[in-house]
Amino acid sequence: MRKTTSFLIFLLIFWWGSAACAKVYLDINSPAFQKFPVAIPEFKNMGKAEVEDNLPAWFADQLSQSLKITGFFNIIGKDAFLEDQGSAGITAGEIDFSNWSGIGSDLLVKGGFSYDGEKLAVEFRLFDTIEGKLITGKKYWGKPEEKKSMVLKFADEILMALTGGTGVFDTKIAFIGKKDNSSEIYTINFDGSDLVKITDYNSLTLLPHWSPDASEISFTSYKDGNPDCYITNLASGKIKKISSFRGLNLPTSWSSDGKRILIVLSKDGNENIYIKHLDSDKLERLTDDRAIDVSPAWSPDGRKIAFVSNRSGSPQIFVMDSEGKNIRRLTFEGSYNSSPCWSPDGTRIAYEGSSNGCFQIFSIGEDGDNCMQLTFEAGGGESPSWSPDGRYLAYSSMRGGQRRIYVINSNGLNRRVLPGIKGLDSFKSPSWSRHLNLY
Numbered sequence: 001m002r003k004t005t006s007f008l009i010f011l012l013i014f015w016w017g018s019a020a021c022a023k024v025y026l027d028i029n030s031p032a033f034q035k036f037p038v039a040i041p042e043f044k045n046m047g048k049a050e051v052e053d054n055l056p057a058w059f060a061d062q063l064s065q066s067l068k069i070t071g072f073f074n075i076i077g078k079d080a081f082l083e084d085q086g087s088a089g090i091t092a093g094e095i096d097f098s099n100w101s102g103i104g105s106d107l108l109v110k111g112g113f114s115y116d117g118e119k120l121a122v123e124f125r126l127f128d129t130i131e132g133k134l135i136t137g138k139k140y141w142g143k144p145e146e147k148k149s150m151v152l153k154f155a156d157e158i159l160m161a162l163t164g165g166t167g168v169f170d171t172k173i174a175f176i177g178k179k180d181n182s183s184e185i186y187t188i189n190f191d192g193s194d195l196v197k198i199t200d201y202n203s204l205t206l207l208p209h210w211s212p213d214a215s216e217i218s219f220t221s222y223k224d225g226n227p228d229c230y231i232t233n234l235a236s237g238k239i240k241k242i243s244s245f246r247g248l249n250l251p252t253s254w255s256s257d258g259k260r261i262l263i264v265l266s267k268d269g270n271e272n273i274y275i276k277h278l279d280s281d282k283l284e285r286l287t288d289d290r291a292i293d294v295s296p297a298w299s300p301d302g303r304k305i306a307f308v309s310n311r312s313g314s315p316q317i318f319v320m321d322s323e324g325k326n327i328r329r330l331t332f333e334g335s336y337n338s339s340p341c342w343s344p345d346g347t348r349i350a351y352e353g354s355s356n357g358c359f360q361i362f363s364i365g366e367d368g369d370n371c372m373q374l375t376f377e378a379g380g381g382e383s384p385s386w387s388p389d390g391r392y393l394a395y396s397s398m399r400g401g402q403r404r405i406y407v408i409n410s411n412g413l414n415r416r417v418l419p420g421i422k423g424l425d426s427f428k429s430p431s432w433s434r435h436l437n438l439y
Contacts, residue, residue, distance in 0.1 A: 038074070040060045041078070045113060046113065063154070091125070095127065097129045097130075122150050124140075126158055136161040138153075165391075171388060171434065173187065173189075174186070174217055174430070179425055192419030192420030195420055204222040206220045212258045215234060218242075226249075229241070229242050229263060245265055254298070256301075258278075260275050262297070294338075295308040306342065314336055316331050335354055338353075341384050345390055347366055349364055381406070392407050392408065392432075393408055395408075405430050
């Protein structure tokens with residue numbers, strides 16, 4: 001995947017001590033987790049050149065919006081600020097931290113920028129207001145039009161400093177968007193920006209799945225009459241047909257090396273699971289049962305495959321070895337469970353399950369223990385997909401007469417609709433990419 005920005009990131013990192021590097025402020029998986037209050041005042045123009053009048057507020061507002069959608073921060077309103085922002089600086093020695101801790105803000109982001117007519121330099125600093133110390137800071141140089149990428153980069157740095165893990169601002173979500181009688185594949189950034197239409201076949205297109213390096217997407221389309229399987233290269237726009245047997249050709253999970261795809265075929269009567277080798281015409285059959293076997297998903301280490309089968313009577317989730325052996329049933333609660341998806345660390349499987357007349361999102365341990373219902377809304381939840389850091393799940397839900405894409409934290413909290421999608425009748429089947437190096 002090509003980088004969409006070219007600005008240079010200078011590794012100007014301000015740590016206030018080696019202990020801070022190891023300190024994890026936010027335990028987002030704790031049952032007692034509460035959002036961290038953070039204040040982000042307007043950035044200071046530290047240069048001589050004139051800039052857009054709204055740029056100081058723009059930086060603060062953009063960073064506030066970015067942190068808010070993570071679900072981990074409570075943004076302190078500007079009306080509560082006590083500091084005289086006109087005279088205050090952006091370094092620890094220039095800040096009266098009592099002005100910030102006094103309004104309940106545990107964290108403070110200060111920033112400044114300058115413009116020389118060609119390049120924009122932006123400095124970000126994250127402070128602990130209780131201890132009055134710097135947590136981390138960075139400075140970026142680039143073109144003015146790259147200022148949003150700078151903000152998103154530092155938002156990821158904040159998450160790394162506070163949680164010990166990277167964020168997902170450099171990821172995309174692919175999904176199916178329906179308009180009138182056709183459906184096409186679209187992609188969008190995690191923050192709801194850069195909506196892109198990937199296919200334009202005026203046909204029924206289904207089941208997008210990212211390749212491991214996020215350079216390609218596999219899918220099924222009826223564009224040639226039969227539900228055939230395709231792969232599109234996002235950089236070149238070229239597509240190739242990889243399976244066109246009579247009947248269903250449904251691609252799902254890619255292997256971690258990107259050389260194989262799990263695919264469901266009905267060419268021999270009922271649906272069974274196969275491995276399609278992309279560097280040859282080899283097709284490897286994994287299941288051979290009179291039951292319907294669908295929706296296979298590789299575990300992150302490639303050793304196991306979760307799938308859906310009605311061999312026990314109703315559709316349930318099963319797990320087998322990657323060679324198709326040692327099949328065991330995973331779910332026993334609920335009359336209809338489908339769409340399994342492994343967490344990035346391989347410890348849990350998210351899925352959709354029937355509950356009180358509609359589907360909801362659940363997750364379960366890979367050994368079948370600790371089943372948790374994550375959604376409870378009237379619109380239900382379908383087709384879960386994990387973020388690459390394992391902190392979030394994207395899924396589709398019907399609310400207000402329209403199916404849309406939603407995101408929740410992996411513990412089921414902080415439900416919000418994916419912004420930036422307009423002009424379509426419904427959205428479904430989200431698939432979350434790995435990191436794309438968007439900036």
